[in-house]
Amino acid sequence: MDRSFLANKDVVAASRKFVCIRLATYEDAAENEVLKGIFTMRSELQNTVFGILTPDGKTHIVRSGRSPAWAFGGQAGRGIHEQPLESMKKMGQTMEAIALAYPGKGKAAKGPLPLPYLADLRLALNVTAADRQPLVAVFAPDAAQRKAMERELSVVAWSEQFIGQAQYVSASDAKEFKAVKGLKVKTGFIVIQPGVFGLEGSVIQEISANAKAGELKKQLANALGQHKPNTLSYYEHRAAGVRAGKRWESKTPSTDNSSPRERIGRQRR
Amino acid sequence: MMNRSILLVGAFLAGPFFSNAQAEAPKAAAKAEKIAWHGTWKGGLTEAQRTGKPIMLVSAVPQCHSVPGVW
Numbered sequence: 001m002d003r004s005f006l007a008n009k010d011v012v013a014a015s016r017k018f019v020c021i022r023l024a025t026y027e028d029a030a031e032n033e034v035l036k037g038i039f040t041m042r043s044e045l046q047n048t049v050f051g052i053l054t055p056d057g058k059t060h061i062v063r064s065g066r067s068p069a070w071a072f073g074g075q076a077g078r079g080i081h082e083q084p085l086e087s088m089k090k091m092g093q094t095m096e097a098i099a100l101a102y103p104g105k106g107k108a109a110k111g112p113l114p115l116p117y118l119a120d121l122r123l124a125l126n127v128t129a130a131d132r133q134p135l136v137a138v139f140a141p142d143a144a145q146r147k148a149m150e151r152e153l154s155v156v157a158w159s160e161q162f163i164g165q166a167q168y169v170s171a172s173d174a175k176e177f178k179a180v181k182g183l184k185v186k187t188g189f190i191v192i193q194p195g196v197f198g199l200e201g202s203v204i205q206e207i208s209a210n211a212k213a214g215e216l217k218k219q220l221a222n223a224l225g226q227h228k229p230n231t232l233s234y235y236e237h238r239a240a241g242v243r244a245g246k247r248w249e250s251k252t253p254s255t256d257n258s259s260p261r262e263r264i265g266r267q268r269r
Numbered sequence: 270m271m272n273r274s275i276l277l278v279g280a281f282l283a284g285p286f287f288s289n290a291q292a293e294a295p296k297a298a299a300k301a302e303k304i305a306w307h308g309t310w311k312g313g314l315t316e317a318q319r320t321g322k323p324i325m326l327v328s329a330v331p332q333c334h335s336v337p338g339v340w
Contacts, residue, residue: 001340003340006327007303009302011304012302012304015304015325016305017323018322018323018324019307019313019320019322019325020304020306020313020324020325020327021307021309021310021314021324021327022304022306022326022327022328023309023326024308024328024330025328025330026330028309030310031310031328034310038326047329047330048327048329048330049326049327049328049329050326050327050328052323052324052326053326054323055320055322055323056317056318057314057324095325099322102321102322102323103321104321104322105319105320109319109320109321110319111319114312116306116307116312116313116316117307117308117312118308119308123308124308126332126337129331130337130340131340158305163305164303164304164305165303167306168308194338197336197337199338230338234333237333237336237338238334238339241337241338241339242334246336247336247337248335250332254330
């Protein structure tokens with residue numbers, strides 16, 4: 001995934017005027033179909049997809065592709081993570097312009113502000129490890145209680161102090177935490193340190209399910225401060241993972257024929 | 270599912286227009302450091318429809334050479 005455009009300060013600032021959706025390719029068959037509707041090569045879903053869409057998700061506003069470079073210039077290709085400043089600036093400026101054309105409903109938007117959930121704990125551990133961020137699980141067997149907890153946490157999660165600083169997942173059963181060490185409570189906001197390779201995690205802090213937004217803010221600040229991000233470089237991480245035999249199996253098969261494994265397979269064939 | 274691409278971008282590429290837009294950006298956004306991602310299409314699309322905000326969509330595989338924990 002791009003680590004250049006999407007970390008640019010102008011792009012991040014403009015992103016606050018968008019709904020930003022990041023999916024894990026090949027993890028959900030229905031989402032694969034959505035992605036194929038946005039960008040394919042030779043009719044096949046690629047490992048990476050980028051698009052900017054109208055609020056109904058139906059119309060492309062910029063050229064979709066494998067990365068922002070397809071729309072804003074720069075270097076397109078695998079493993080490209082350093083882009084020209086002018087391309088990143090163009091992306092930020094274009095997003096600001098699109099936000100003016102689609103200003104949103106503002107206070108007229110009805111309904112509660114949702115937590116930006118990941119699909120499940122298995123994927124959430126991997127994604128937060130990749131982002132080098134802490135994970136917060138909203139854990140309660142009772143759906144009504146989870147809803148009440150979400151209402152309190154969403155106020156905090158979207159506040160200036162916390163926005164973009166952690167990721168979130170919903171859990172209703174202790175069995176979902178089988179890869180997480182240290183779970184003691186039966187309900188609560190569970191702040192998790194993902195393992196380096198995102199295949200396991202450990203509890204940093206358990207916050208009462210009854211905590212209101214003010215208390216949550218205090219406790220969450222403390223818990224997030226204890227998160228220790230992986231410090232390995234990209235290549236060190238990959239090498240260490242190969243040595244340790246750490247592997248990820250996506251839920252649906254890869255169809256990206258330009259991926260290294262596929263290329264090697266073709267050469268061998 | 271997708272209609273034809275609407276390339277609005279060119280119409281907006283006027284320099285002063287952007288300068289003003291950025292100058293008026295809220296301070297909170299200027300201080301922001303990381304993008305806040307919705308992790309599912311369903312959740313994100315529902316929020317885009319609720320708020321009327323445009324969507325920035327990215328997808329990637331959270332592994333490299335099958336090693337997880339990296340984009």
